[in-house]
Amino acid sequence: MRWAAGLAATLLTGAALVLWLNLRGEAPLAPDPSPPVVADAGTLARGAYLARAGNCAGCHTARGGAPYAGGRDIATPFGTVVAGNLTPHASGLGNWTAAQFRRAMWHGRSADGRLLVPAFPYTHFTQVSRADADALWAHLRSLPPVDQPNRPHALRWPYGTQPALAVWRALFFQPLAGEAPAPAATTADATLLRGAYLVNGLGHCSACHGGRNVLGASGALGGDGGGSSLPGQRWQAPSLTDPQQLAMGQRSTDELVQLLRTGLSERAAVMGPMADVVADSTQHLTPADLRAMVVYLQSLAPAAPAQPPALPPRDGPVLERGRQLYADHCISCHGSEGQGAPGIYPPLARNPTVTLPDPTNLVQAITGGGFPPGTAGNPRPYGMPPFDLPHEDLAALTTWLRASWGHDAAPVTPVQVLLAR
Structure with a gap:
């Protein structure tokens, strides 16, 4: 016994x-004033x-x-x-x-x-x-x-x-119970504090971009890695700090503020679930708060490019097939050098979505199409039509995109395309 x-x-x-x-940090409920x-x-x-x-x-x-x-x-x-x-x-x-x-x-x-x-x-x-x-x-x-x-x-x-x-x-879970007051963005240090408060608090950015463990607990934004698949959706939320993903530390603050404010920047357009976030949330924030958020996120991200991993060899006929598919379907909008059209069609050259380690978002943008968000800074966004290409063709096209205009990202296989679709 x-x-x-x-x-x-x-x-x-x-x-x-x-x-x-579960009860630590909790004070008894105070009655509302009468x-x-x-x-x-x-x-x-x-x-x-x-x-x-x-x-x-x-x-x-x-x-x-x-x-x-x-x-x-x-x-x-x-x-x-x-x-x-x-x-x-x-x-x-x-x-x-x-x-x-x-x-x-x-x-x-x-x-x-x-x-x-x-x-x-x-x-x-x-x-x-x-x-x-x-x-x-x-x-x-x-x-x-x-x-x-x-x-x-x-x-x-x-x-x-x-x-x-x-x-x-x-x-x-470790409760903080609103102990710290909400800082204002007035000085450099206060800007960082304000950005951290918005990103980690109400903005809850790491709920998607920080990754989650097997029991669903979200991780921090800092450090390499991060990001996660969005349940029930065919999109990835990339890491905001990993230099192999969005490389925020290597991009200008003004560009990223513009992206959160309008949904468009000189190197990218927002699509998928993040387009809803820009439309419903970030476009309505003050320039000071947007800048504080970006400055804080950039403080977590390395400013110097990381050493890229060794890539498997690319197949010459696959690249040629991808080049031809681009000429047939994409060049009229995105240009012969992937430059796009400012304010209309986003560039593909130097576009971080094109070179993410996981090609899911690139595949989804091509096969599903869609629109950037309608915002005050971009009230009539131009849409992307869907392209229903065979797996082998889509793998060839994305592989070519990830090897062109100075890009050096891993080739995409038909199996990866199948999983992304």
Whole structure:
């Protein structure tokens, strides 16, 4: 019987440790003031701006649905998460208090204390300051109420259970509870702090660009590697710091600010899921905040080119086939030297999407087509038609693109094309 007693003691000790790790840093909920504080116009405008910075509507608005009313299905490796209703209706946040909202942002708990799934990025929002959390709350309370009850998630067992979420939090979550105030971008040091606050907090950029481990915990942005496949989508979110990927440390700050503001730059155009982020979020941020974000990201990325890895040999007939396909399908828009047309067709020469180690995004752009985002700086974007080429032809075309105009990226195989499609 001693082994049974020992096992029971071990389980109780483990449960107590998990409970402590889940409650650390949490203060008791404070009652809201009575009568409630009425937000002024400045606070409401600030809250609307912060909602844009966090792209809250991007997840919490179903296609064709009311803004912020939830109901959108979000694919994860563990099943489907359904975004909640953020409007002030009783089926949404209507019965919540400001303190409960802050607890959800900082500690990942619902109004009744249940643990929220980390697809809601409270692991990032825990960094949001008290003032910003309250302004965001005021904005959400000002929205038109929408009667749309929240549907349950469709996660495989045991991922959505409270015990599993408690263990996950104990392993991967350290609450900060908005301890640091939101800095302003006024000096060089403050610009870096402001960029870090936006990128790591409301912007939650590493949720896609930082990569995730096997249990879904997102990693940091710094260092080589990173990036991840986007569940349920045929796109990759590339690393923002790896010099073999977007090489932000080797690009001008102005170019990257323009890309986040308009969706176009001298070397690239935004497509795929990032086009939605630019359209719904970054184009609405102030130039100072965009610059702060870029400066911070560039501070994490090496400024000097890295030594490229050794490449397998390219096949001459494959390159010739790719050259001919480019002449037949691409040259009229993108030019004989891959130069594109400024403000109309993005260049392919020196375009980082063309030379990413993983060719998925390049294949997806060719086969799926699409549009850059419509923004104030580019209100009528030109689209890319889809090209339904055989796997061998698409492999030849992408291989040629990745070997032309000074590019030196690995050839693409038909198998890679098949997987990307």
